[in-house]
Amino acid sequence: MTTKDTMLEVKDLHASVGGNKILRGVNLSVPKGEVHAIMGPNGSGKSTLAHVLAGRPGYEVTKGEVLYKGKDLLAMNPEERAREGVFLAFQYPVEISGVSNVYFLKAAANAIRKHRGQPELDAIDFLQLVKEKAKVVDIDESLIKRPVNEGFSGGEKKRNEIFQMAVLDPALAILDETDSGLDIDALRIVAAGVNQLRSPDRSMVLVTHYQRLLDYIVPDVVHVLLDGRIVKSGGKDLALELEKKGYEWLEAPAGSR
Amino acid sequence: MTAAAAAPVFPAEVVRWREQYESFRATLPAEEPEWLRTLRATAIGAFEELGFPTTRQEDWRHTNVAPIARTGFQIPPATANVADLAVLDTLDFGHAFARRQLVFVNGRFAKDLSSADTADGVYVRSLREVLDRQPQLVQPYLDRQASGPGRAFAALNAAFLDDGAFISIPEGVVLAEPIHIVFLSAPASAPTASHPRVLVWAGRKSQAAIVESYGGPADAVYLTNAVTEITVEDGAVVDHYRVQRETSRAFHVGTLCVTQGRASRFSSHAIALGASLSRVDIRQVFAGEGGECMLNGLFLAGDRQHMDTHTWVDHAQPHCTTRELYKGIVDDKARGVFVGKILVRPGAQKTDAIQSNKNLILSRDALVHSVPQLEILADDVKCKHGSTTGQLDPLALFYLRSRGIGEEAARALLTYAFASDVVQRIGIAPLRAGLTEHLQRRLPGPADMKEAAL
Numbered sequence A: 001m002t003t004k005d006t007m008l009e010v011k012d013l014h015a016s017v018g019g020n021k022i023l024r025g026v027n028l029s030v031p032k033g034e035v036h037a038i039m040g041p042n043g044s045g046k047s048t049l050a051h052v053l054a055g056r057p058g059y060e061v062t063k064g065e066v067l068y069k070g071k072d073l074l075a076m077n078p079e080e081r082a083r084e085g086v087f088l089a090f091q092y093p094v095e096i097s098g099v100s101n102v103y104f105l106k107a108a109a110n111a112i113r114k115h116r117g118q119p120e121l122d123a124i125d126f127l128q129l130v131k132e133k134a135k136v137v138d139i140d141e142s143l144i145k146r147p148v149n150e151g152f153s154g155g156e157k158k159r160n161e162i163f164q165m166a167v168l169d170p171a172l173a174i175l176d177e178t179d180s181g182l183d184i185d186a187l188r189i190v191a192a193g194v195n196q197l198r199s200p201d202r203s204m205v206l207v208t209h210y211q212r213l214l215d216y217i218v219p220d221v222v223h224v225l226l227d228g229r230i231v232k233s234g235g236k237d238l239a240l241e242l243e244k245k246g247y248e249w250l251e252a253p254a255g256s257r
Numbered sequence B: 001m002t003a004a005a006a007a008p009v010f011p012a013e014v015v016r017w018r019e020q021y022e023s024f025r026a027t028l029p030a031e032e033p034e035w036l037r038t039l040r041a042t043a044i045g046a047f048e049e050l051g052f053p054t055t056r057q058e059d060w061r062h063t064n065v066a067p068i069a070r071t072g073f074q075i076p077p078a079t080a081n082v083a084d085l086a087v088l089d090t091l092d093f094g095h096a097f098a099r100r101q102l103v104f105v106n107g108r109f110a111k112d113l114s115s116a117d118t119a120d121g122v123y124v125r126s127l128r129e130v131l132d133r134q135p136q137l138v139q140p141y142l143d144r145q146a147s148g149p150g151r152a153f154a155a156l157n158a159a160f161l162d163d164g165a166f167i168s169i170p171e172g173v174v175l176a177e178p179i180h181i182v183f184l185s186a187p188a189s190a191p192t193a194s195h196p197r198v199l200v201w202a203g204r205k206s207q208a209a210i211v212e213s214y215g216g217p218a219d220a221v222y223l224t225n226a227v228t229e230i231t232v233e234d235g236a237v238v239d240h241y242r243v244q245r246e247t248s249r250a251f252h253v254g255t256l257c258v259t260q261g262r263a264s265r266f267s268s269h270a271i272a273l274g275a276s277l278s279r280v281d282i283r284q285v286f287a288g289e290g291g292e293c294m295l296n297g298l299f300l301a302g303d304r305q306h307m308d309t310h311t312w313v314d315h316a317q318p319h320c321t322t323r324e325l326y327k328g329i330v331d332d333k334a335r336g337v338f339v340g341k342i343l344v345r346p347g348a349q350k351t352d353a354i355q356s357n358k359n360l361i362l363s364r365d366a367l368v369h370s371v372p373q374l375e376i377l378a379d380d381v382k383c384k385h386g387s388t389t390g391q392l393d394p395l396a397l398f399y400l401r402s403r404g405i406g407e408e409a410a411r412a413l414l415t416y417a418f419a420s421d422v423v424q425r426i427g428i429a430p431l432r433a434g435l436t437e438h439l440q441r442r443l444p445g446p447a448d449m450k451e452a453a454l
Helices: A046-054 A078-084 A101-115 A123-134 A141-145 A154-168 A184-196 A212-216 A237-245 B012-026 B034-050 B066-070 B086-091 B127-133 B152-159 B394-401 B407-424 B429-442 B447-452
Strands: A006-017 A020-031 A035-039 A059-068 A086-089 A096-100 A172-176 A203-208 A221-226 A229-234 B101-105 B124-126 B164-169 B179-184 B192-194 B197-202 B207-215 B222-232 B237-244 B251-260 B265-272 B277-286 B292-301 B306-315 B321-330 B335-344 B352-361 B367-376 B382-390
Touching: A006 A046, A006 A203, A020 A035, A020 A046, A020 A059, A020 A203, A020 A221, A020 A229, A035 A046, A035 A237, A046 A059, A046 A078, A046 A086, A046 A172, A046 A203, A078 A086, A078 A101, A078 B394, A086 A154, A096 A101, A096 B394, A096 B407, A101 A123, A101 A141, A101 A154, A101 B407, A123 A141, A123 A154, A141 A154, A154 A184, A184 A212, A203 A212, A221 A237, A229 A237, B012 B034, B012 B152, B034 B152, B066 B251, B086 B179, B086 B207, B101 B164, B124 B127, B127 B164, B152 B222, B152 B251, B164 B207, B197 B207, B197 B237, B207 B222, B222 B237, B222 B265, B237 B251, B237 B277, B237 B429, B251 B265, B265 B277, B265 B306, B277 B292, B292 B306, B292 B335, B292 B407, B306 B321, B306 B352, B321 B335, B321 B367, B321 B407, B335 B352, B335 B382, B352 B367, B352 B407, B367 B382, B394 B407, B407 B429
Parallel strands: A035 A203, A035 A221, A086 A172, A172 A203, B101 B179, B164 B197, B179 B207, B192 B222, B197 B222, B207 B237, B222 B251, B237 B265, B251 B277, B265 B292, B277 B306, B292 B321, B306 B335, B321 B352, B335 B367, B352 B382
Antiparallel strands: A006 A020, A006 A059, A221 A229, B124 B164
16 A cells, blocks of 8 residues: 555554553554544553544653654644644543633634645634534534633533534544543434545544444444554444454454464 | 830831831921821831841741842932833723823822822822821721731831822712722832822722722832722722732732621732732721622732732621632742631631632742631631642643644643633723733733633
8 A cells, every 4th residue: 555545554553651551563554535443442542542643742652653644643743743634532622711612723723724835714714614614513603612611511522522623624533432421412413523524535533432433433444452452453344243242352362462 | 105215226127217217207297187197106116116027927938028128218209200101101001091090109199190080089089188188087097907916018108108099989879980090110210119008988888999000110129018908888899909010120018908898899809910029918807797708819920020919808797708719820930929818707607708729830940839728717607718739731731732733822822821710800891901911911922822812
């Protein structure tokens, strides 16, 4: 596979958090336009992988490399990654009192536009964009004007993440446990929003513990992450198999450790 | 005074102040009432006994006033040089309070710089003028709250009591517009000291907002030693704002004393931004049932600034409510101090008091001492206090950066956001706008990021 078609190429990635080795040689290749699900039990390293890809300080890469559109992703700081088109939807979106959701997003959108050589949006153009993108996840405009995630319900926080993704228009979206804490109605809305954002130019990595999300967002490929390594990859049916059989049957496949 | 006993030996800096007091006294009008002379004489005597506080005293443990004690401050000339008062423009919030603005230069009322609506003195007058013409008006209130054991700076202020603002709101009168009082130190060839005094009486069910601003010429060494006493009668509402923007080599000491009557409401918003050394004491007493008190504060200290706030809330009566929020931001090698005490006296049942102190440390060499204290001597009360001191939340920083916002900008945004809830509680729009602008100028980081703060 040439890097031209590949959005994300993770090679033998090892990472530690607080001195604990979490990722122990992840290999992953996500072609442009595809949606890949990464499943695994708690503690398998799913969220760590998501945060390492977004560049979270304190998540130390000890070995391996990550190419994003053929560029060395690990050499970039978090804001550079975002400006290059990487987006992380947080499992636990951070509440930031005193910072307006909409203005923070305008600052972010313009930082990205500037990086791309596009003209910055003024307040009127930006509000137009916000109105349009708010429809993607049916988010209330009053929420958009409130302080970032402050006092939002779990469902509102997740919607806000997908709303931000819609506004920032990333090439690679990493969704960390986007289904956690959502009731079925909220899950449908969030999933419908994500599906609207699927495009031949955008790749997505869905990190999830449960198969449930994948009923609504059907992945092209499913990977199983166990003990810091991807131990099995397959089509969307693999998720169903995992739902039935759990992860135990994969735990010590001969020769993979 | 004891006459015949051997004269005690006072330290040189105290003797210097006594000498200044004597020359100041000689300039006072001969027809002043006896009680006023006695008040000053008692005060200078009290100061002599006390001397300047030292860090061995509990109330001054974290603040060393030796730089004030050793500076030879002069009494500013009677006719201050008002030629260079461009600084006034930086303090008056874009003339927002032009209808009721009193300007004091070196503690003395500057009629020409004050607005006509105030100079005619319906509710707002120069204290000197009242002392000259109707001293009986102020006698029942003057220095009744500020003086007390151990209060050396308040004693010094009383010893040099001369001019200031007297605000008297008659019963039932609601002032729609705030009163702005500006205390300005004038340029001088040597360090000067001024001792401004503000006396406020808000009659039953009256309502007023008062803004005090402090400032001076750039690079000058001067001392502002201010005392404000406020009486809020039953059912009255007073909002008090204190904006300290002294210049970088100045010293600022302020005392604010408030007594609240039954079912009265008082709010204090104390913003400290300037001076090399700043100390503010806020002392509040509930003298009647059902009062509400809100104390907000924000200080911003950089370089080697030292900023100290002490608050003391006295729930002497039942059914009163206190909400206190103090925030500090310290950068560089600055020091911040917050000591806040809420005292609930025996019998002050149904007291509802919350005190919160939050500090943000922006550099490795900055430091804050935070001492929240609750002393509860009643059993049916709801009281809570909390104190947090820390750096910017790394996860919030990462969240902003993961959206494409640069690290420096993200820091600026979070720092500004930290301060913003205190600023948002300021009820006077031009004041809020002026402070927002000031904070944005002072805080590090690109300016375009700050519009994202609420």
